[in-house]
Amino acid sequence: MEFNHTQAIYLQIADFVCDQVQLQHWLPEGKVPSVRELAVTLEVNPNTIMRSYEFLQQQGIIYTKRGMGYFVSADAIKKITAMRKEQFVQEELPQFFRRMFLLGIELDELKGRYEKYKQRQIKA
Amino acid sequence: MISLQHLHFSYRKGRPVLDDVSLSLRPGRIYGLLGRNGAGKSSLLYNICGLLFPQSGKSEVIGFDPSKREPSFLQQIYLLPEVFRLPDMDIAQYLQLFTPFYPAFDHSGFHQYLEVFEIPRNHQLSALSHGQQKKVLIAFAIATRAKVLLMDEPTNGLDIPSKHQFRKVIAGSLAEDQCMIISTHQVKDLDSLIDEVIIMDGTHVILQEPVTRITEKLSFRHVMSLEETEAPLYTEGALKGYAVVAVNRRQEHSRLDMEMFFNAVLLEKKSILPLFKQ
Numbered sequence: 001m002e003f004n005h006t007q008a009i010y011l012q013i014a015d016f017v018c019d020q021v022q023l024q025h026w027l028p029e030g031k032v033p034s035v036r037e038l039a040v041t042l043e044v045n046p047n048t049i050m051r052s053y054e055f056l057q058q059q060g061i062i063y064t065k066r067g068m069g070y071f072v073s074a075d076a077i078k079k080i081t082a083m084r085k086e087q088f089v090q091e092e093l094p095q096f097f098r099r100m101f102l103l104g105i106e107l108d109e110l111k112g113r114y115e116k117y118k119q120r121q122i123k124a
Numbered sequence: 125m126i127s128l129q130h131l132h133f134s135y136r137k138g139r140p141v142l143d144d145v146s147l148s149l150r151p152g153r154i155y156g157l158l159g160r161n162g163a164g165k166s167s168l169l170y171n172i173c174g175l176l177f178p179q180s181g182k183s184e185v186i187g188f189d190p191s192k193r194e195p196s197f198l199q200q201i202y203l204l205p206e207v208f209r210l211p212d213m214d215i216a217q218y219l220q221l222f223t224p225f226y227p228a229f230d231h232s233g234f235h236q237y238l239e240v241f242e243i244p245r246n247h248q249l250s251a252l253s254h255g256q257q258k259k260v261l262i263a264f265a266i267a268t269r270a271k272v273l274l275m276d277e278p279t280n281g282l283d284i285p286s287k288h289q290f291r292k293v294i295a296g297s298l299a300e301d302q303c304m305i306i307s308t309h310q311v312k313d314l315d316s317l318i319d320e321v322i323i324m325d326g327t328h329v330i331l332q333e334p335v336t337r338i339t340e341k342l343s344f345r346h347v348m349s350l351e352e353t354e355a356p357l358y359t360e361g362a363l364k365g366y367a368v369v370a371v372n373r374r375q376e377h378s379r380l381d382m383e384m385f386f387n388a389v390l391l392e393k394k395s396i397l398p399l400f401k402q
Contacts, residue, residue, distance in 0.1 A: 008377040043291035
C-alpha cells in the first residue's frame, strides 16, 4: 500500500479497511486481520494499526470479541457509507464547488452528464 | 523501562558529548533517535547498554544499572552496531557461538527472518555481501527477543527491497514488553515504524515526543502559495508550491513528515520547542 503524504497514516489505514468492507473483501461478521498481520502487510508500527482499529471501533464499523480479535460489524457497510457521505459533503464538495465556481459551470449543466454516468455504471 | 537522569558523558575532559541528558522510555514502543552526525546518538546508545559509562547521572535500564554489566542484564539487551565485522564461519557456527548468551533466543524466528531477507544458507559469513551480513545481524538481533533492542542506523547499506523486508520484520516482531530504539539518518525508510521521536542536538536531547502529539500540535501541508497558510513555522520549496510546517489550529490530521520536522526543529528551535512545553 502506498501512503499519501498528506493524511495521517492511521486514517489512511482506516480508509483501507473501509474499502475492503465496501468491496466485500471482508464480510460483515467476518474476522478482520490481526493487528500484527496488518502491521506486517502494510509495514507500519502495530501501535498505528491499533489506533486505526480503535478509531473504526468508535465509529461502530468493527467490534472486538474478547480474546478473539476484531470483527466487521453487521451494519458496517451502512455506517461506512454514512461516514463517507459526511466526509464527501464536508471535504470534497467545497473544493468541487470552488472549481465549478471558478470555471463558471452551473449545476444544470452537470445534470445531464451525471445521468449519463449513472446509466453507464448500471450497465457495467 | 529505560530511565536516564542528568547523564553526562565525554570521551575527553572539557568536551562533553552528552550534557545533562534525561530520558524516560516505555515498553511496547519504537523510538526514533534523530540527530546530525556527531550529535551523540551512538554514544547515547552505548551508555544505555553499558558499553560506555557516564561520568555522572543515573541510569536504570530494565531495573539494572548498565555500567555493572550483570549477565542477567546483558541477556536482555542487544545493540546492533552501525559498523561491524563478522567472524569467518558459517551461520550454524555463529549461532552455536553466540546464542548461549541469549536464553530467550528464538531459533525458528531467526530462520524465518533469514528467509524473508533471502539469505542463502550454509555460506561462510565472509562470503556474503556487506548488506547480506547486515541482514544476518538484524535477524540475529530481533531473534534474541531482547527486552531492549538498540539499532544504530540499521537500514544503512540495505537495498530497496531489503528496506521493505526490514519494516515487515520489525512490524511483526515488536512485543508489548519490548522497547526498540532506532537511530537513523534515513528517516524516510523508517518513519512508518516510529512511535516516538527523540531529537539530539549539540550534546542535548532537545525533544522527545510521540508522533501523535507532534501532529496534534503541528500541521504538515503542501500549498501553492504561502498566503494560503496561516502561522507557518517552517517552509521548504517543493516541486509545486511549498511544503509547510504550521501550527495546527484547526485540529487537522496531517501526516508527520519526519524529515521536514527534523529540519524544522533544528532551524526553528525557538518557535517550535515551546509548543511542546505547554
